[in-house]
Amino acid sequence: MYEVRVRPRQVMSVFLVFCFLLYVVHKRSSSNCLSSTVENLQNDEPTIYCITPTYARPEQKAELTRLSHLFMLASNLHWIIVEDSEVQTQLVKNLLTQANLNKRSVVLNIKTPDQFKLKGKDPNWKKPRGAEQRNLALEWIRQNADPNKRSMVFFMDDDNTYTVELFREIAKIEEGHVGVWPVGLVGGLMVEKPLLNENNQVIGFNAAWRPERPFPIDMAGFAISTDLLLKFSKAVFSYEVERGYQESEILRQITARVDLQPLADLCTKVLVWHTRTEKTKLVYEEKLIKSHQERSDQGIEV
Template identity: 65%
Template sequence: MSEVRIRPRQVLVLIIVFIFVLMMVHRNGKHTCQGPEYLQAMYSQSQANKLPKIYAITPTYARPAQKAELTRLSHLFMLVPNLHWIIIEDSNTTTSLVRNVLLRAGLEKRFTQLNIKTPTEFKIKGKDPNWIKPRGVEQRNLALAWLRAHADVDHHAVVFFMDDDNSYSVELFAEMMKIKPGRVGVWPVGLVGGLMVEKPLLDEDNKVIGFNAAWRPERPFPIDMAAFAISLDLFIKYPQAVFSYEVQRGYQESEILRHLATRDQLQPLANNCRDVLVWHTRTEKTKLSSEEALIKQGKRSDEGMQV
């Protein structure tokens, strides 16, 4: 039997090939995405640093379902690489419960946790003593103040008011990345306003000419908070754009948009407003009658836990 000899040059070539294969496997395992095309494109653009940042503003408040709803949203942030979450608690301090949700999702460098309490006094001009201040006004305005002070205004970014009880498709955030500077992206929202879907109405040139809203259609912008996202440069250009207690219920969307854009600046997205990628869902009020009975006995089912 003849003896097979491997020359040093052959060994070197084999080592180089082996190292190259390892590098390719590592690169593919780390950066590729096996999801739908829009998600693959998102990750591809993220590697090239071409994605606009999306600032998602979420007011939240303590309630039994808070952690569950924030956990659901945090899983979206795991999938969208360019999201920065500004989460504002309606409380006198930030809480460990909210922070733990963010950290557990691996979002250490991708969130800003703020807090401000909604005032309880009823000193707004002309308001009935039984009038309740709407949630989210103080919190969203604090987030806008943070953005104007800290956001990188030299790079295109998008601002989205992301309530914690809605249901969002990841594809919606891929659509937001198409929003141009100086524009407001709009799209349909499912299960809102007494309709299966509220949506912008477009003409043959795909320009927004109206809305199909059934509730208060006379509003300047009769759409839901989840129905639009705004180019960051508009908030920098118009620092007076904030939410207000001085407007009627259901007019907060119109209040913020009237400062920033006309209908001509609305950019229809989601397949020219034919696809529904967000739903105005609400969590059923948690029933805790058995828990209340335990509390009367000085006990709790969640003793030492964050549920």
Template identity: 65%
Template sequence: MVIFLVSSRKCPTPDILTEDLDDLPIIYAITPTYYRPVQKAELTRLSQTIMLVPNIYWVIVEDSDEVTDLVSNILIRTGLNKRSVQLTAKTPADFKLKSKDPNWSKPRGVEQRNTALEWVRQRIAENSPRHSIVYFMDDDNTYSVQLFKEMSTIEVGKVGVWPVGLVGGLMVEKPLLDENNVVTGFNAVWRPERQFPIDMAGFAISGSLFMKFPSAKFSYDVQRGYQETEILRHVTTVNRLQPLANGCTEVLVWHTRTEPPNLKDEQKLIKQGKRSDEGIEV
């Protein structure tokens, strides 16, 4: 016979959920998104992480002409419509990925992130002097709630950095520190000559830096893999980075990607005018 002793039905509450919201910086989480079959699944997973972090303000930018009901419905169902904004920014046709293009062949999210940064700058100006953090939070990654507790400790005028799992052909890409806890480089093996060989998920920027450096933005006119360097070179240097996640020894975010579903039978139904999702949002 096995006896289970249960003292409580509740899991311990993460520290960040018990802190006074007024004592925490606002985290502007910028998420470019676009329609594809897995979009709702991706945003549902992401929204349920954001629900657990009270100091996140979600800036969603759709690659479309107008905001969509699919995204609006997710925000309403989760209650995040009260701490989010839904923007749109179309990717120029020349930079739009075609169905068979590798996802790395063209810069992604440039238009959407820059549109979000314009909005954030205006928002910061209106809410000054409250401390804020800007994080580029893609919709397909996996995030620990603990990451946002770490992120909330970024100092005014600083850029925080941490390891990212499953990226760049490695189990983990991470900043390298010296004995004084100063970042001296990175362990990246893909294009390590970059000034900042780091993944987009591996840093967050003090909002004050975007006010100090209004020209800081992303660009179509950089080499593949240089978007991170393009934004960071405006606002910091490697040795001024603020290492987080226990001296960059913990992985709190993973560069995951949902496998595209096999919808060949759905395509057959569509040709017959009998699609399976008629009248249902999937």
């Protein structure tokens, strides 16, 4: 008979291999459960329709690219881009394809009437901007939103700066309500914000410019539960309002101050900033064009 001798080191090696295999099996099982849980959570999240009016300019792709990264981070956002144009442009289509957002977006287009277009060196506040485009997006939402599923509408201008946390707050908006929060760097102040009473109800705003407005609030400072827009089907933006009254025009048709829902830690956090991209100085590009030389972006989408 042969004597079988098992060395302690061999036993330990076998034991470690066995433990490793158990760990791998457990890890895979846990990972599958976690993936399933995350997927279910995402499916339960309300859809947030983000309306972005846009128009052709040198900075357009840069602005939209920055926004597209938010959609990569928040899976419940649906992007409605409305071009101020007679036709849809290839630039916007290319951007959505590159960002893999075609299934979570829609591109619309409608041209602003000439009488409401800014001219040359007109300041950007001289005429209402984006009214035509936002109204077309509202029409699309009313025709396509599922009335049986919670959703919100947010007017997401392409030159602002947004945190991902803002959209977690928007998802908290209750049916029949408009959510509000502070906006940084707007209205000549470091922050414009709703003012609350001891019962956490909105009783006013700290706006310094035209505080008499019914809702002295920036477009980036509120979002609307979609059921309100379906209920008040005639609520739209208008050109026939004073400067700075676009926000009040839409809100006065669907809600009252007392029904506003304060968000962002009872309006104590800034989660969005009213930033603006400086107009690009293209003096040398203009010289190339005037002298009929090849443009610097010839064959390149900038």
